[in-house]
Amino acid sequence: MAVDHAPAVGKGLRAGRRATVRVPATSANLGPGFDTLGLALTIHDVVTLSLAPTGLEVSVEGQGAAGVPLTEEHLVVRAVRAGFDHVGVPQPGIRLHCVNGIPHGRGLGSSAAAVVAGLVAARGCLQEPEALDDATVLALATSLEGHPDNAAAALLGGCTISWHTHSGVPRAERIDVRADLDPVVCVPAGELSTSTARAMLPALVPHPDASFNAGRSALLVHALTRRPDLLLEATEDRLHQAQRAPAMPETAELVHKVRELGAAAVVSGAGPSVLVLGGRGEGRKAVDAVLSGPTGNRWNIEQPGIDTVGSLLATEGE
């Protein structure tokens, strides 16, 4: 009788499982809430993971398909492996297919989406999925990303407040923003990596600026939930946008012009996209007024809804 010596997928993993995760784009900071506030948007990546005894096969369609490595360096693969390492299961072979809707390097949380999708897909292939519960995924994603704001919103959906405990554990809570909040996103063609934009920030900030942002962040929670008329004032910031403006002058100019018309424009994440927050049609009206000239066609204008689901896992097979 022939003996099959082929290696098997290791203990603790579901060999026949196919895990599909849909994960939203996120806009972080929302002005004053640097590394704290995040908003999930209905622009999505979808990743499908299945396991094999050995090897790696990665295929990618959509955003970033031409640029991302199809190797162990692929961010989703790194996240899957980080999840399995955390749980302590033996690393299997990986078959991964990604359909990407989130543009890369534009301040819409593509890297956080990739990391969260990989971790949640890893959860879907575990015998004991609770080993990668939301708190653990947030902690692992934050350590891969360096900040929790995008990862929290990508994982939980909606608008999130995230913070670190004294012992350095990231935590997050969702707040229920007004149903009529109608975000507009203006996406330029050029990319700016988050690490480049973070390197532009000073290590220390003056106390009055810290105080200014603390007040605006608190006000912003009130504006997002109850008082949209305060959004313009509540989205003021002194901690990061002006400091990063030299790397994205067109973004800074668009934010300024839209705000002059009374709409709450901010840099989305680390930029260079612009997010405008307002009631139904308000942001779009201001953006159209500013971008009606020849420079307007340099921006891709989108009106995504708010994703209230967060990361959505579906599994097939044993």
Ligand SMILES: Nc1ncnc2c1ncn2[C@@H]1O[C@H](COP(=O)(O)OP(=O)(O)O)[C@@H](O)[C@H]1O
């Ligand atoms: N879906 C993805 N698959 C693989 N790598 C990704 C994916 N999304 C983002 N990345 C990696 O992260 C980089 C962008 O991350 P970052 O500079 O933080 O910008 P963003 O604001 O889009 O998160 C990409 O250039 C790519 O290397």
Ligand SMILES: N[C@@H](CCOP(=O)(O)O)C(=O)O
């Ligand atoms: N708080 C972070 C947010 C980065 O978001 P991204 O979408 O640009 O990755 C920062 O401002 O650096």
